[in-house]
Amino acid sequence: MLISIFLFIPLITAVACVLIKKHNVSKYISVAGSFALLLYNIYLGYTIYLNRSLTELNGFFYVDALSLLTAQIVSVVGFAAALYSIGYMDAELHAAEFPEKRLRWYYFLFHMFIFTMLAVCVANNLGIMWVAIEATTLSTTFLVGFYNKKPHQEAAWKYIIICTVGITLALFGVILTYHSSKNVVGEIGYALNWTDLLAVADRFEPHLMKLAFLFIIIGYGTKAGLAPMHTWLPDAHSQAPSPISALFSGVLLNCSLYGIIRFHVISSKCLGPNYSCTLLMAFGLTSVIVSIPFILVQRDYKRLFAFSSIEHIGFIALGLGFGGMYSIYGAELHTFNHAVAKSLLFFCGGNLFLKYKTREMESIKGIIRTMPVTGVILIIAVFAITGIPPFNIFVSEFIVLADAFSSGSAFVLIFTSLLIVFLVLIFVGYINNIFKMIFSEPAETVVQGEVSKFTIAAMCFLLIFVLIISFYVPPIMRVILSQISDIIRNA
Amino acid sequence: MIEHLFVLSITLFALGALFALCFYKWQMLGNYLSFILAAIASCVNIAIAISVLFNHTAERFNFLLYHAIITYSFLIDSLSAIFILAISVISLIASVYSLGYTKLYVNKRDMRFFGFHFNLFLLAMILVVTANNALVFMIVWELMTIVSFFLVIFEYENPFHRKAGFVYLFMSYICAVFISVAFFIMFSYVKTWTFDFDSFRYAGDIMPAISKNIVFFLVLIGFGIKAGIFPLHLWLPLAHPAAPSNVSMVMSGVMIKTAIYGFIRFYFEFLTPSPPWWGIIILIIGASSAILGILYALLEKDIKTLLAYSSVENIGIILIGIGLSMIFKSYNLMALSSLAMIAGLYHVLNHAVFKSLLFGCAGNIYYSTHTKNIEQLGGLIKRLQVTAPLFLVAVLSISAIPPLNGFVSEWLIFQSLLNGFTIPSVIVKVLTAICGATVALTGALVATCFVKAFGISFLAMPRSEYAQHAREVPVIMYVSMGLLAGLCIFMGLFPVKIMTTINHVNTELLGVNIAHTITSYDWLQTKTLQTNFSEISLKSVTVFGLMFFAITVGAITLINPGFTKKIYKTWTCGISPEPRFGYTATAFSKPFRIIFSNLYRPRREIETTYTVPKYFVKSIVYIAEITPIFEKYFYAPLSRYVLSISNKVRWIHTGSVHIYLVYIFITLIISMLVIGW
Amino acid sequence: MIQLIILPILQIVVIAGLSPLIKGFINNIEARFQCRKGSSLFQPYYNLAKLFRKDAVISETASWIFIATPYVTFVSILIIALLVPVLSSTVPANFTGDVILVIYLFALGRFFLALSSLDTGSAFGGMGGSREMTISSMAEPAMMLSVFNVAIINGSTNLSNITQAMLSYKLLSPSLFLSLAALAIVIIAEAGRIPVDNPFTHLELTMIHEGMILEFSGRYLALIEWASCMKLLILLTILVNTFLPWGIASGLTFPGLIVSFFLYIVKIGFFAFLIAIVESSFAKVRLFRIPNLLGTSFVLAVLAIITHYIVS
Amino acid sequence: MKQHIIVNSQTIDVLAVMMLIATILHISTGRLTTCVWAYAIRSFILACASGIIAYLSGIYHIFITTGITLVIKVVIIPWFLFYIIKKVGIKKEVESFLSFTLSLLCSCGVILVAYYATEPIIQFESTLMKHCLPISIAITLVGFFTMITRKKAITQILGLLAMEDGLFFAALSTSYGMPLIVELGVFFDILVSVIIMGIYVYRIKETFESIDIGFLKELRE
Structure with missing residues (x-):
């Protein structure tokens, strides 16, 4: 029952939110629900820490360290976003950006979104996982187009079209995997369970598996924001309400990446790690490269953050592709770090939007004086996201790069060296764009002060994670990370 | 014991940082508390350094916090200790100085973050030179960068300061990247997942030559950026002037020395044995930084930018010492290597002292006149009566005028260079001689530069309202500067003590003790400073000087006992003197602008406007600027x-x-x- | 012990006492080249005596630096006089310093002079100071390099050691000869003689050293004038006793010192005569041609070192 | 549970080719309604194939799939699309970025690629249905290609549906269908996604007064 309850929490919250008409009540229910989820997740984490993995309903649900980490990210960022939503949505409602009744649906879809993402994490069946990932797209389309104005509709349309196409390709990959397993598992595979498949993956039909993984990485890669399939991402991220952008960037991308990783494990076992690692590295590096010019020259801060997500997903893919024990450890740590830091950035962005009603960086000046708290958090978040020590992302990047250098492969070495050059460029772009907003003479007309206490609370909640992981990784997390490393390396 | 002290100092710094943040209403109180705590912490650190240096013990601390992979490990060996000493002394004085200097900002801006960043900055520097783990090193290294970045953009309304901060941050990031990659490459051979420096210490033996060379260049560029060698100095002349003076004092005085520390750690511990050409490259870079740095300083009008360029020059001189030490070491001339290292490290200490003093005095000037442009100053010697002699001491010291400390290290550099003749390679021999000439040229240019800096800003008549109404700064500011000036004189007159201290470092680092060649030798209660090449005794020079002075004064008074001085206006061809008649900084350095026009590529515009008849000039606008070629x-x-x-x-x-x-x-x-x- | 006390005093007496005479000698020779009778050989002494007795006028803009300068300059030159072997190759005070210290003590005097030139706020002073610093910046590397060559050849930067070692040379090696030439050029520049500076003029376009000391008067001027005379003599002494030390006493024996003294007079006189010839036959070069001249000196010094390394 | 079932039927191959032809009809037709009809026909062929496979293999849960296919893909979705076309009042012409000839040539190329990529796989295929896998990939890719070249929002939906047909066919012909629960989930997702897209087509029409998504170019760098 452990896992089912896990899934029920957001589902019940969602239903409660949509049934209760008064949004003053439903917003607190939403927070309470996500907080319960957070607590429950900690409990679940402890169970996994003790048992390594957990199956339920005849192997329909399966939770191991890898899914647990993703679920943790979902619940942490989910709680922060729920908290943030109160402040953000109230302010937007106050500004009459949308009718009040729509807010019910916002909370409903919000929790459905969380539900689908959790379903991705706990599904053992690869087909169900696919269904869940597609469901994340469906549940969020309306959130992207929440304001229902021209650019939002456009973004929503692009989002659903591109993601659905990608996901469809991924389904093809799933089918091909299934097909390649038929010689081993039998013609009628009643189950497409990951655990069952992995057990016999070394006897799969290799050519089919190759093709299958290709479809998977392109398909789920579309959703994960790997270049050149990333194109929906900046639009959707910039048009969605900020808490949703945070969830997108912090969690949704990781969920899709989680899908890739599951297949990566199977493919590595079937074909040897080289094939899938090379693909991961290629797409990873492309993502990092593609994000550079847009980070260097950018007008819209939310798009900037979005492109930075592409870069980080690329980095994680690279880390997984390098394939060393520590580089996977680092990449997974990076997943968490990025989720926290990027969500924090999007929250900062949301606060800026509430204050200035614009996403143009040029028209925002002197944040440090007008909104000191947001300003300071933004500075920390920017430093964190660009991998400046001592912040958390530096630690994970350092581990990944160190492992890459010690891998001894010339190919990896070239990739890593290029990556480092790109990281520098990205840093330049970030600082150049963001710090102009933070440190400058504010316009006279802007009123000083923060917009909402809830938003600040949510930001502080994430900030704690950023700061703690910078200096201290809890032992439970370290165990989980090394378990993930073992899972991915088939050790 | 030392571990407790170390933790104590960290705690004090951290407390100080928090105090500054906590006080919203009484921001100055918070800041004062943080400066005082920083000063106390610096005293603790001085105690640590001295204890380590004199007990010849290396102290290791491992703090078992659960990091992702590493433990926070620190090591204080004598090399660290000598840098801790330099850093803490300057930190102490800078903290005390800040008590006065920050009055400049009272009620004008939010000061909470100043004390916070200032304390963290001081802390980070201490941690940089003690970190014993690559990851910890990178963390504290960048911590140092970030907090100093915030100090640089403290007055962020000024677009120039913002630009300076950004350039500084970019360059520092590149610097961090290079150092990290150097660590990665070394790590790929030792493969100890704790990233401990102890594992890197044997890296030089197991690494192939090609990787070592790559690491050499990575480290050179990485730390070179922080040190500000040419042409990587870009950030330095921007950032140092932008920071408040009490910060630029620390930045220029000791922060850039952490890069020197990095060089020594890498080149003398991790990457040994090294081929001779490494040393040659360092030597050439040092010499060119020295000469180019001072050439750019020469033409500066902003006093803090001038000092910043001069830091580039001094780093060059330090690198000459270190490069020579590397060359000697690779030819296995260990005693000479140690001598050159002493020269380099001595200059590190010296530069820390006199550059902080200079920046402090520049801060005093800014405090009382609110301008940094020396063209607008003048006549300050009569208004800042205490600052002026302090500045003069600093200026003499940096120009290596005996008997002050600058001369000692310069002399040691010369001695090490001259000992280049023992090296078997002819090219290196000639190179050392040429470097000797370069250092001589640099020395002469430094003197010119600082004659200009002192003369134009303190002497003659005030050229602007600011200078006219300058008032002496608060006592605490010049008292703290006085301590530094005292150090300048002390380190010039009693060099043997310091040299033997550095010799301890070398004994550990290079495995050779040359204490017997820098023996003390008593005569007229003086101790000379001897190497195998020559000897000097600045103490006796001073004694002789005082003696001769007394005799001269006595004799002159005997000749004409009724001597009187008449005070009268300066003769200016019959017109009554005006401030405009005085020589300006631009004019003073003009011969150099013409002689080195190939380097400077000067551009000038003269725009003359006439009154109605074309014979009378109404005004002349003269714009002269140089092209920064890099x-x-x-x-x-x-x-x-x-x-x-x-x-x-x-x-x-x-x-x-x-x-x-x-x-x-x-x-x-x-x-x-x-x-x- | 007597050696320790007498010889330094003797050195200072010789340098301080003879230096105005050298100036008078050069002036006199030059006058004769110009078909004038010239002033007395002892005219500089009279001038100094007169100046010492006079009162002084000081600019109201000037600060204590202005008053300190003459003393600093004079004292620094006196210290140098202790460090240079004059009559005997053993300099008792040689533990105090070496040739590098000598060069930097010159810099000390120059530093203060340049400061005081700016102190009065007159344009002439500043111009003189600026030019002086420019020329000395150019001269210093050449001087260092030529001295280094000698130092390297003899294994010491201590002038007394150098002189002693040089005594064993019968003939100057080509390398040393090049150094000698380089040093000679530098000395002309450092001492402010034609073709670098004209010590007789007070014309604003040409003056360098004179520009700096334009505002001094009375005893201050006397000290500075005397110091500059001594500087010339010391520079010549360094030249003579490092490159051509033949006949110099190596201990403190009375006959040795006498011989050494006369030889010293002759050698210095010879070089003073050469200076007079140069001054009479050349015009002062333009300010921005001076770097070329000093560059030549620098190249000669570099050549000297290279020849030394390659030949030995 | 190793149970080798081999379905060898030339019929399936023929049906596959028919599906491909129906897909190419998408490309070659100029009328929107024809496209929807083509989709309905192809779905029907798919349902037939599904029924045959269910029958031949004896895996009876595929009959359920067949039923759902008939209901959703042959009836509900085409009906919904016609409803949208009528409701939004779209002009019936299909607008394309490429000319028909060029589109056809490109789709030929795409089919070649599908064969080329699957070549090492179908070599080892023991059945007669060697064409199934490449053809299903080809259908998917051609569907994708339609999405790229067609301007209207509704044609993009059709392209997407073509892709999905390709998938279903691949699943059926190669592995005899996926586990039932997965199939159900997939059907549900497709239905929901088509509905959501339909809603957006409507909204876009409302806001932009056109469903030519060439207009959707506001968000760019």
Whole structure:
């Protein structure tokens, strides 16, 4: 029952939110629900820490360290976003950006979104996982187009079209995997369970598996924001309400990446790690490269953050592709770090939007004086996201790069060296764009002060994670990370 | 014991930082508390350094916090200790100085973050030189950068300060990247996942030559940026003037020395044995930084920028010492290597002292006149009566005028250079001689530069209202500067003590003790400073000087006992003197602008406006500026290129969903083809 | 012990006492080249005596630096006089310093002079100071390099050691000869003689050293004038006793010192005569041609070192 | 549970080719309604194939799939699309970025790529249904290609549906269908996604007064 309850929490919250008409009540229910989820997740984490993995309903649900980490990210960022939503949505409602009744649906879809993402994490069946990932797209389309104005509709349309196409390709990959397993598992595979498949993956039909993984990485890669399939991402991220952008960037991308990783494990076992690692590295590096010019020259801060997500997903893919024990450890740590830091950035962005009603960086000046708290958090978040020590992302990047250098492969070495050059460029772009907003003479007309206490609370909640992981990784997390490393390396 | 002290000092710094943050209403009180705590912590650190230096013990601390992979480990050996000593002394004085200097900002701006960053900055520097783990090193290294970045952009309303901060941050990031990559490469051979420095200490033996060479260059560029060697100095003349003086004092005085620390750690511990050409490259870079740094300083009018360029020059001189030490070491001339190292480290200490003093005095000037442009100063010697002699001491010291400390290290550098004749390679021999000439030229140019800096700002008549109404700064500011001036004199007169201390470091680092060649030798209660090449005794020079002074004064008074001085206006061809008649800084350095015009590429515009009849000049506008060649021909085109490429590439996001689908489609098709093939 | 006390005093007496005479000698020779009778050989002494007795006028803009300068300059030159072997190759005070210290003590005097030139706020002073610093910046590397060559050849930067070692040379090696030439050029520049500076003029376009000391008067001027005379003599002494030390006493024996003294007079006189010839036959070069001249000296010094390394 | 079931039927191959032809009809037709009809026909063929496979293999849960296919893909979705076309009042012409000839040539190329990529796989295929896998990939890719070249929002939906048909066919012909629960989930997702897209087509029409998504170019760099 452990896992089912896990899934029920957001589902019940969602239903409660949509049934209760008064949004003053439903917003607190939403927070309470996500907080319960957070607590429950900690409990679940402890169970996994003790048992390594957990199956339920005849192997329909399966939770191991890898899914647990993703679920943790979902619940942490989910709680922060729920908290943030109160402040953000109230302010937007106050500004009459949308009718009040729509807010019910916002909370409903919000929790459905969380539900689908959790379903991705706990599904053992690869087909169900696919269904869940597609469901994340469906549940969020309306959130992207929440304001229902021209650019939002456009973004929503692009989002659903591109993601659905990608996901469809991924389904093809799933089918091909299934097909390649038929010689081993039998013609009628009643189950497409990951655990069952992995057990016999070394006897799969290799050519089919190759093709299958290709479809998977392109398909789920579309959703994960790997270049050149990333194109929906900046639009959707910039048009969605900020808490949703945070969830997108912090969690949704990781969920899709989680899908890739599951297949990566199977493919590595079937074909040897080289094939899938090379693909991961290629797409990873492309993502990092593609994000550079847009980070260097950018007008819209939310798009900037979005492109930075592409870069980080690329980095994680690279880390997984390098394939060393520590580089996977680092990449997974990076997943968490990025989720926290990027969500924090999007929250900062949301606060800026509430204050200035614009996403143009040029028209925002002197944040440090007008909104000191947001300003300071933004500075920390920017430093964190660009991998400046001592912040958390530096630690994970350092581990990944160190492992890459010690891998001894010339190919990896070239990739890593290029990556480092790109990281520098990205840093330049970030600082150049963001710090102009933070440190400058504010316009006279802007009123000083923060917009909402809830938003600040949510930001502080994430900030704690950023700061703690910078200096201290809890032992439970370290165990989980090394378990993930073992899972991915088939050790 | 030392561990407790170390933790104590960290705690004090951290407490100080928090105090500054906590006080919202009484911000100055918070700041004072934090400065005082910083001063106490610095005292603790001085105690640590001295204890380590004199007990010859290396102290290790491992703090078992659960980091992702590492433990926070620190090591204080004598090399660290000598740097801790320099850093803490300057920190102490800077903290005390800040008590006065920050009055400049009272009620004008939010001061909470100043004390916070200031304390963290001091703490980070201490941690940098003690970190015994690559990851910890990188963390504290960047911590140092970040907090100093915030101190640089403290007055962020000024766009120049912002630009300075950004350039500083970019360059520092590149610096961190290079150092990290150097660590990665070394790590790929030792493969100890704790990243402990102890594992790197044997890296030099197991690494192949090619990797070692790569690491050499990575480290050179990485730490070179922080040290500000040419042409990587870009950030330095921007950031140092932008920071408040009490910060630039620390930045220029000791922060850039952490890079020197890095050089020594890498080149003398991790990467040994080294081929001779490494040392030669360091030597050449040192010499060129020295000469170029001072040439640019010479033409500066902003006193803090001038001092910043002068830091580039001094880093060059330090690098000459270190490069020589490397050369000697690779030829296995260990005693000489140790001598050159002593020269280099002595100059590190010296530069820390006199550069902080200079920046402090520049701060005093800014405090009382609110300008940094020396063209607008003048006549300050009569208004800042205490600051002026302090500044003079600093100026004499940096110009290596005996008997002050600058001369001692310069002399040691010369001695090490001259000992280059023992090296078997002719090229190196000639090179050392040429470097000797370069140092001599640099020395002369430094003297010119600081004659200008002192003369134009303190002497003659005040050239502006600011200078006219200058008042002496608060007592605490010049008292703290007085301590530094005292140190300048002390380190000049009693060099043997300091040299033997550095010799301890060398004994550990190079495994050779040359204490017997720098023996003390008593005569007239003086101790000489001897090497195997020559000897000097600045103490006796001073004694002789005082003696001669007394005799001269006595004799002169005997000749004409009724001597009187008449005070009268300066003779200016019959017109009554005006401030405009005084020589300006631009004019003073003009001969150099003409002689070195190939380097400076000066541009000047003269615009004359006439009154109605064309014979009477109404006004003349004279604009003269020099082209910073590295900025113009290297950095600017590079950044333009990157930006234009980015701008061109951005069209791929056309906004059309069809095109986006095309990307996916093409990716799919190409990958399918590639896999089939 | 007597050696320790007498010889330094003797050195200072010789340098301080003879230096105005050298100036008078050069002036006299030059006058004769110009078909004038010239002033007395002892005219500089009279001038100094007169100046010492006079009162002084001081600019109201000037600060204590202005008053300190003459003393600093004079004292620094006196210290140098202790460090240079004059009559005997053993300099008792040689533990105090070496040739590098000598060069930097010159810099000390120059530093203060340049400061005081700016102190009065007159344009002439500043111009003189600026030019002086420019020329000395150019001269210093050449001087260092030529001295280094000698130092390297003899294994010491201590002038007394150098002189002693040089005594064993019968003939100057080509390398040393090049150094000698380089040093000679530098000395002309450092001492402010034609073709670098004209010590007789007070014309604003040409003056360098004179520009700096334009505002001094009375005893201050006397000290500075005397110091500059001594500087010339010391520079010549360094030249003579490092490159051509033949006949110099190596201990403190009375006959040795006498011989050494006369030889010293002759050698210095010879070089003073050479200076007079040069001053009479050349015009002062333009300020921005001076770097070329000093560059030549620098190249000669570099050549000297290279020849030394390659030949030995 | 190793149970080798081999379905060898030339009929399936023929049906596969028919499906491909129906897909190419998408490309070659100029009328929107024809496209929807083509989709309905192809779905029907798919349902037939599904029924045959269910029958031949004896895996009876595929009959359920067949039923759902008939209901959703042959009836509900085409009906919904016609409803949208009528409701939004779209002009019946299909607008394309490429000319028909060029589109056809490109789709030929795409089919070639599908065969080329699967070549090493179908070599080892023991059944007669060697064409099934490449053809299903080809259908998917051609569907994708339709999405790229067609301007209207509704044609993009059709392209997506074509892709999905390709998938279903691949699943059926190669592995005899996926586990039932997965199939159900997939059907549900497709239905929901088509509905959501339909809603957006309507909204876009409302806001932009056109469903030519060439207009959707505001968000760009």
